[in-house]
Each structure stands twice: as C-alpha cells, then as structure tokens.
Amino acid sequence: MKSDPIRSVYANAVEALTTQILADPDRIVGRAEVERMRRLAGDDQRLQLKVWQQLDALRKADRISGDAQSTIAVLLEQIGGEYSRPVVVGRSLDSAEAPNDQTSMPEESSDSTEMAPPMLRVPTESLPPRAIFQTAARIREFGSHEPWQPMPFPFLRYLVEQMNPVDGAYRLDIATTEMWIGRLPFYDDVLLLRIVDASWANDRVVLYYFMFEDKLYRLNGQSLPIHQLNEIAPLKLSMDNVLDYLRFFCFFVNGEEGPFYISEDISDPMIPSHTDPRVVEWISGAVKPAVFKEINESGHFILAASVFYGGAIFHSNFEVQPGGFLEMLNDEPLTSDLPVRVVAPLD
Numbered sequence: 001m002k003s004d005p006i007r008s009v010y011a012n013a014v015e016a017l018t019t020q021i022l023a024d025p026d027r028i029v030g031r032a033e034v035e036r037m038r039r040l041a042g043d044d045q046r047l048q049l050k051v052w053q054q055l056d057a058l059r060k061a062d063r064i065s066g067d068a069q070s071t072i073a074v075l076l077e078q079i080g081g082e083y084s085r086p087v088v089v090g091r092s093l094d095s096a097e098a099p100n101d102q103t104s105m106p107e108e109s110s111d112s113t114e115m116a117p118p119m120l121r122v123p124t125e126s127l128p129p130r131a132i133f134q135t136a137a138r139i140r141e142f143g144s145h146e147p148w149q150p151m152p153f154p155f156l157r158y159l160v161e162q163m164n165p166v167d168g169a170y171r172l173d174i175a176t177t178e179m180w181i182g183r184l185p186f187y188d189d190v191l192l193l194r195i196v197d198a199s200w201a202n203d204r205v206v207l208y209y210f211m212f213e214d215k216l217y218r219l220n221g222q223s224l225p226i227h228q229l230n231e232i233a234p235l236k237l238s239m240d241n242v243l244d245y246l247r248f249f250c251f252f253v254n255g256e257e258g259p260f261y262i263s264e265d266i267s268d269p270m271i272p273s274h275t276d277p278r279v280v281e282w283i284s285g286a287v288k289p290a291v292f293k294e295i296n297e298s299g300h301f302i303l304a305a306s307v308f309y310g311g312a313i314f315h316s317n318f319e320v321q322p323g324g325f326l327e328m329l330n331d332e333p334l335t336s337d338l339p340v341r342v343v344a345p346l347d
Contacts, residue, residue, distance in 0.1 A: 027063065031065070133268075177196075207346070220347055221253065231323075252346070311340070313333075
C-alpha cells in the first residue's frame with residue numbers, strides 16, 4: 001500500500017495523463033498507455049479506482065482503442081472482485097413496493113442493462129469517531145484511511161446508476177463521486193456508506209447511508225432512520241461502545257443550526273479554528289472528554305459530554321436506553337455567541 005504523499009503523486013500523474021489525452025481531439029489511448037496507468041496504481045485499491053474512473057472518462061469520450069479493452073477488463077476485475085446478489089436501493093429484492101421511509105429505486109428504462117455489484121470485503125475493524133466525523137474538504141484533500149474501505153468500482157457504478165439523483169439535487173457520477181464503507185461498533189451487520197463529490201454546488205455536503213441487508217437508509221439529520229435500524233439490525237449497546245453511539249447519534253441528528261457535536265478536544269479537526277486567541281481559549285476551556293457515569297435503576301446508560309451546537313458550547317448529561325433512544329437530561333451553558341460553528345451538512 002502506497003503512503004499518502006506517494007499516492008497523491010501517483011493520482012495526480014493519472015489525472016494529468018487523462019487531461020493531456022482529452023485535450024488532444026485526435027488522440028486515442030492504446031494498450032501501452034492503459035498499462036502505464038495500471039502500473040501507476042499497483043495494488044493500491046484507491047489508486048486502482050482512480051485509474052478506472054479516469055479510464056471510464058476516456059471510454060465515454062471514445063478515446064480507448066480496441067486492443068486496450070482487455071487491459072481495462074483486467075483492471076475492473078482487480079477492483080471489483082467477485083459478483084453476487086445486488087443491493088436494491090430502498091426496497092427488498094422480494095418486495096414489490098418501497099417503504100416511504102427509504103430511498104425509492106428509480107424506474108429503469110426498457111433498454112437498461114442490469115448489473116450486479118461485486119461481493120464486498122466487509123471491514124473487520126470498527127470506525128473510531130475521528131474517522132467518521134470529517135468535513136468534505138478534509139475528505140477530498142486527504143482521502144479516507146483504514147478502517148474505511150473504498151467502494152469497489154463495479155459496486156460504485158451500480159449504486160450511481162440506482163441512486164441518481166439523490167434528493168433530486170445531488171448527481172452522482174463515476175468520474176467524480178467517491179464512496180467508502182465502514183463498520184460501526186454498536187451493530188454487527190450494518191455498514192456505514194459515505195459519499196462525497198467535488199462537483200456538487202454545495203461542496204461541503206457529505207451523504208451518509210446505513211447499508212443493511214439489501215437496503216440503504218439515508219442519514220438525513222433526523223432521528224427516524226437511526227431508530228428504524230435500531231429495531232431491526234439490532235442495536236447492541238454496552239458500556240464499551242455507548243459513548244461512540246452518543247457521538248454518532250448527536251452528529252447525525254441535527255437541529256436548525258446543525259449537529260449537536262460532542263466536542264472533546266480542541267485538536268479535533270471538526271472544531272473550527274479561529275485567528276482570535278480568545279476564541280480558541282474559550283473553546284479549549286469548554287470542551288472536555290465525554291464520560292460514562294453509571295447505569296441507572298432502569299438499566300439506562302448515564303453519560304456526560306460537552307456539546308457544540310450553533311455558536312454555543314454547553315455541558316450536558318444524557319440518558320441512553322438500550323434500544324437507542326436518547327434524552328438530554330440537562331444543559332449548562334459554558335460559552336455562547338461564538339463566531340464559529342461546526343459545519344457538517346448532510347443534505
């Protein structure tokens with residue numbers, strides 16, 4: 001696996017080569033150039049995906065020669081792996097209608113070709129909070145690291161075809177859309193899907209979905225999809241993972257001013273920086289690690305944490321039921337009217 005600086009150099013080289021080819025209207029890419037791009041990727045799956053995205057852009061522009069098609073097929077096989085049962089967005093493969101609380105699958109045209117996605121290699125390590133909560137700009141700049149797993153290209157292409165457009169506003173494109181999957185510590189068989197695309201008008205947006213069995217559940221800032229999944233997945237809370245659930249729930253359930261972000265360390269990249277040292281001092285003095293306090297007589301988890309919401313930070317106690325329902329018991333303002341906000345739009 002290439003290190004990030006080397007990967008960046010290789011990815012830039014692939015994009016530069018593609019740009020050079022597309023700039024010449026008479027240039028056709030032959031096997032030698034495709035092989036060169038494939039060698040740049042090596043066994044790095046993210047770079048393989050980048051190479052395939054660039055090659056697909058060239059293919060759409062009719063710039064790939066016939067003798068290069070077999071090389072592209074080999075690369076596709078490297079990225080995709082084996083094929084299996086497709087994920088149908090928003091409904092069971094055995095169901096005729098999509099429930100209203102899930103993303104509906106768009107109707108296919110009569111001449112469309114059905115394609116099953118590859119078998120996913122499911123991550124074994126759970127995502128730590130710092131890996132989940134990242135701005136779109138940071139994701140695009142630094143990419144995603146283990147335990148995030150890049151979506152294999154055939155699966156990405158399948159989901160792009162099935163999901164477009166998200167909310168009628170976000171177009172997915174295999175040349176620009178990036179997807180990753182990760183495991184959450186409080187579910188056994190649920191994956192978290194993350195999607196970014198630098199071409200969106202609001203380039204701060206990161207789209208998230210639960211992937212469970214053959215359905216996707218959109219995380220849209222409301223609590224309903226989380227509670228829906230908690231009933232069927234099921235949710236498995238313990239003293240070891242309930243703080244991670246608190247962080248997750250408060251990030252993905254938004255108010256009018258954004259997430260109720262559990263803020264524990266001034267070095268957290270999600271906490272906005274500021275040039276005024278007084279603002280930095282106010283924030284630094286207000287944030288503190290979230291703590292597990294006890295299990296009460298009802299068997300509910302009692303937790304305490306600093307919450308960054310809008311322009312304020314406050315200290316709160318939370319009660320979390322084993323089934324995932326969460327209640328903020330109180331809030332003590334620590335600082336308010338801050339000139340910065342946690343910006344992490346989900347739609």
